[in-house]
Amino acid sequence: WTRLERDVVDTLVRSRALTVPANRGLKLVGRPGETAEAFSVRCATAADLAADADVAALKDKYEVKIAKLRTQMEAADDRADVLKEQRDGQRNEEVLSTVGGVLGGIFGGRRSRGGMFGSLGRAAGRRGRTAATDERLDAAENKVNSLSEQIVDLEGELENELTAIDVRWAETAKEIATIDVPLERTDVKVTQLVLGWIPVA
Incomplete structure (x- = not known):
């Protein structure tokens, strides 16, 4: 009987296989008795977890x-704000200096009129400094705009x-x-062997 039982197990292991669903990308295999729908849900859940990790x-x-x-x-924006204040201050100083020099020259007599040209020269120098500040301000504002565009581009890349x-x-x-999935010997258990005798007439 033992040999017969072993032969039955060997025959079943060689000839039978269990067909189950599988998802190679997720490295999942269906469980015995698991429905196709349940396996599909399990795959979707595993895919969601993998996507979350990515x-x-x-x-x-x-x-x-x-x-x-x-x-x-933010640093470039702060720099632009400082340059704006500096430029505005220089313009105010330039205007006040020019107006003060001209008025002093007009109302101050001959001696003051001579100094008026010196004041105008100094005002021209101030205008040059203001122009240089304008250039630095433009550069700072361009940098702010460029960095802002880079952030928008990066956010777009991330979304994609x-x-x-x-x-x-x-x-x-x-x-x-x-x-x-082929059967393994441990998957097969013979619970009963019955010998039947059928008489032939």
Whole structure:
């Protein structure tokens, strides 16, 4: 009987296989008795978890880049504000100095009129400094705009990559096929052997 039992087990192991759903991309295999719908849900859940992990890694990478650009933009913006104040102050000083020099020259007599030309020369120098400040201000404002555009571009890249991750894992979750899993000896258990005798007339 023992040999017969062993032969039955060997025959079943060689000839039978269990067909189960599988998703190679997610490294998932259906469980015995699991319905196709339940396996599909399990694949979708696993894909969501994998997508979440990819998204977290991607966000970390982009947050560092965006934070760096924002810091640079804030510094450039502060610099632009300082230059604006400096330029406005120089313009006020330039106007007051010119007006004061001209009025002093007109109302101050011959001696003052001689100094008027010196005042006008100094005012021209101040105008030159104001123009230089204007150039530095333009450069600072251009830098702010450039950094702002870089941030917008990075955020756009991030959004595109997030969409690509969602699409990729959603497609992976749907890649379900069936595979045949052969029986192992431990899967087969003979519970009863019966000898039947049928008389032949």
